[in-house]
Amino acid sequence: MISKKMESALNAQINKELYSAYLYLAMSADSADKGFPGMSHWFKKQYHEELEHAEKIFDYLIQQNARASLEAIEKPTASFNGPLDSFENALKHEKLVTASIYALVDLAQAEKDHASHSFLQWFVDEQVEEEANALDVVTKLKMIGDGNSGVVYLDGKLGKRGDD
Numbered sequence: 001m002i003s004k005k006m007e008s009a010l011n012a013q014i015n016k017e018l019y020s021a022y023l024y025l026a027m028s029a030d031s032a033d034k035g036f037p038g039m040s041h042w043f044k045k046q047y048h049e050e051l052e053h054a055e056k057i058f059d060y061l062i063q064q065n066a067r068a069s070l071e072a073i074e075k076p077t078a079s080f081n082g083p084l085d086s087f088e089n090a091l092k093h094e095k096l097v098t099a100s101i102y103a104l105v106d107l108a109q110a111e112k113d114h115a116s117h118s119f120l121q122w123f124v125d126e127q128v129e130e131e132a133n134a135l136d137v138v139t140k141l142k143m144i145g146d147g148n149s150g151v152v153y154l155d156g157k158l159g160k161r162g163d164d
């Protein structure tokens with residue numbers, strides 16, 4: 001049993017996760033278009049992860065006999081100014097999502113909703129990973145700078161995401 005307020009906050013989070021998925025799919029398309037198949041693959045993997053996050057919350061709502069409701073998903077930015085811009089935007093976006101998860105944890109605490117609080121801890125941990133993954137690529141891209149061969153090498157590495 002969760003409150004109506006928690007129900008609607010979790011539904012808003014489903015929308016954010018689906019928007020995240022949509023944003024990463026847009027980044028995947030843009031990376032492919034700009035000649036970075038590895039980054040396109042990396043963003044597509046990320047897209048799938050975000051869909052799973054949305055589903056996790058969807059399933060939790062149903063388990064709690066609450067109503068999962070789906071709102072319109074905002075149109076994502078379609079074009080970025082190269083790899084560094086894409087990954088910097090990914091990192092910026094993940095920080096927003098982290099803040100949103102923290103607000104949910106705060107609400108669970110305020111409502112003494114121990115079940116939701118426990119459920120949300122997975123997302124707290126996941127966000128640490130999400131930010132670290134995006135930051136890792138941003139850092140590498142900054143080290144590479146304008147070196148084309150470095151970007152091509154990194155693109156090859158990112159294309160192997162999910163293989164290890």
Ligand SMILES: [Fe+2]
Pocket residue numbers: 017020049050053097
């Ligand atoms: Fe997510």
Ligand SMILES: [Fe+2]
Pocket residue numbers: 020050094097130
């Ligand atoms: Fe994410």
